[in-house]
Amino acid sequence: MGEKKGFFGRLAEGLAKTRNSIVSGIEAIFSGSGSIDEDFYEELEEILIMADIGVNATSSIIENLRAKVKENKIKEPAQCRELLITSIKEQMNPPEGAYDFEEKKTVLLVIGVNGVGKTTSVGKLAGQYKDRGKRVVVAAADTFRAAAIEQLTEWAHRAQVDIIAQKEGSDPAAVIFDAVSSAKSKNADILICDTAGRLHNKKNLMEELKKIDRVISREYPEANRETLVVLDGTTGQNALAQARQFNEVAEISGIILTKLDGTAKGGIAIAIQSELNIPVKYIGVGEKIDDLQRFDSDAFVDALFDVKAE
Numbered sequence: 001m002g003e004k005k006g007f008f009g010r011l012a013e014g015l016a017k018t019r020n021s022i023v024s025g026i027e028a029i030f031s032g033s034g035s036i037d038e039d040f041y042e043e044l045e046e047i048l049i050m051a052d053i054g055v056n057a058t059s060s061i062i063e064n065l066r067a068k069v070k071e072n073k074i075k076e077p078a079q080c081r082e083l084l085i086t087s088i089k090e091q092m093n094p095p096e097g098a099y100d101f102e103e104k105k106t107v108l109l110v111i112g113v114n115g116v117g118k119t120t121s122v123g124k125l126a127g128q129y130k131d132r133g134k135r136v137v138v139a140a141a142d143t144f145r146a147a148a149i150e151q152l153t154e155w156a157h158r159a160q161v162d163i164i165a166q167k168e169g170s171d172p173a174a175v176i177f178d179a180v181s182s183a184k185s186k187n188a189d190i191l192i193c194d195t196a197g198r199l200h201n202k203k204n205l206m207e208e209l210k211k212i213d214r215v216i217s218r219e220y221p222e223a224n225r226e227t228l229v230v231l232d233g234t235t236g237q238n239a240l241a242q243a244r245q246f247n248e249v250a251e252i253s254g255i256i257l258t259k260l261d262g263t264a265k266g267g268i269a270i271a272i273q274s275e276l277n278i279p280v281k282y283i284g285v286g287e288k289i290d291d292l293q294r295f296d297s298d299a300f301v302d303a304l305f306d307v308k309a310e
Contacts (some may be wrong), residue, residue: 002263007285007293012303014261017306022051022267027082031079036069040077044084051238054271061087085305091270092297097252099294102129104224106190107180107216110256111209111246112230114195117284118256119148121230122194123155123267124292125282130159133282134189139179140165141172141194141212152194159289162186171197173211180219191223197230199245206249228281230256231272236265240272249278254281256292261285269300 025047034040037190041062048058064087065080074080081220101108108125108222112118122138129136142148146168156163166294176193183191195212198205217302218225229237229246246252255273257280260266283300284292 004287007290008299008303010261010285010291011283011299012306015266015300015303017263018051019306021129022047023305025050025210026081027132030288032077032157034077036075036077036080041066048267049280052265052271052273053267054237054240057091057270057274060091060274064090080222081203081305085301087309088270088304089297089301092273092280092300094281094295095298098279098281101224101226101253102134102190105188105222105225106181106224107220108190108192108193108207109212109225109250110192110230111195111197111227111250112256113199114145114148116197116232117231117256118142118197118230119151119194120155121258121282121284121292122192122254123152123159124284124289126155126161126192127159127289128292129190129192130161135186136161137179137183137186137188137191138163139175139191139193141175141179142194143168143170143172143175144198145195148194162188172208173215176212177219180216184220197246199242202249209250227251228254228256230244230258231268233257233260233268234263234284235266236268237265237271239268240275243272243276243278252276252278254279256280256282256284257295258284258292266304269295 045062057233068083092220103104110122126138138161140149140152148229149165153163164182179191195259227250229243229252231243255278257269260283273280280295282292283295
């Protein structure tokens with residue numbers, strides 16, 4: 001439990017800025033002497049939207065809250081706090097089987113624009129799967145940045161996993177081809193591919209991902225497929241816009257949300273999930289390898305509202 005608590009503590013610390021912007025406002029409404037009327041719901045709605053939870057998610061949360069208030073015949077704002085927390089958690093539960101891929105032979109594609117923590121996330125996941133006894137191969141298919149190849153090589157050495165890389169500027173699909181051959185010959189459990197993310201040139205990116213897709217389908221049809229997009233939590237609504245654009249060029253199965261330790265925009269985790277119906281699967285709250293963890297919606301919302309871990 002120690003490690004879980006450690007992460008929860010770091011998550012709670014990381015979400016402090018978001019908490020200050022949401023919770024102080026919400027506490028004021030809940031501790032007020034007013035009744036549960038339209039003004040109450042409007043104020044609540046405003047605070048949630050300001051915290052980057054997004055219009056869509058906020059409407060669902062408020063609607064859900066109204067139904068619960070009615071059902072439980074609640075009259076006092078103070079009694080709404082628990083209901084609000086439950087309503088937010090219900091927005092965010094990862095779907096059944098969200099992590100099944102971790103136990104299957106999988107090719108995991110990781111995409112995201114430069115600077116969001118993409119290569120680092122690939123390295124951290126590789127290290128974590130390796131620590132759990134998995135055979136892991138990583139592919140440096142973000143070939144347009146020499147730094148990305150170097151960085152991934154460094155992570156691979158640290159995690160003691162095999163890396164397949166070519167020189168800067170080589171064809172990403174060729175790197176994936178080599179990586180698939182290597183993963184098959186080593187009977188690897190999981191092949192993690194660090195791929196490019198040049199959203200400003202969507203057409204090229206789409207072509208590149210299609211090419212990679214064809215290689216995997218042809219060479220490794222039996223492998224399970226997972227595509228995760230990495231988003232920087234500090235960018236708030238911009239992260240949501242990026243997720244939307246990536247979802248147009250690839251079939252995204254989940255999100256890695258990084259840098260939640262430095263932002264007042266932690267509510268974006270709720271917005272993204274609600275707006276796009278794509279689950280947040282991992283969240284990052286720091287530099288260390290175990291600072292990237294599976295997303296636990298209960299722990300996240302508890303940390304957001306400073307509900308102490310039992």
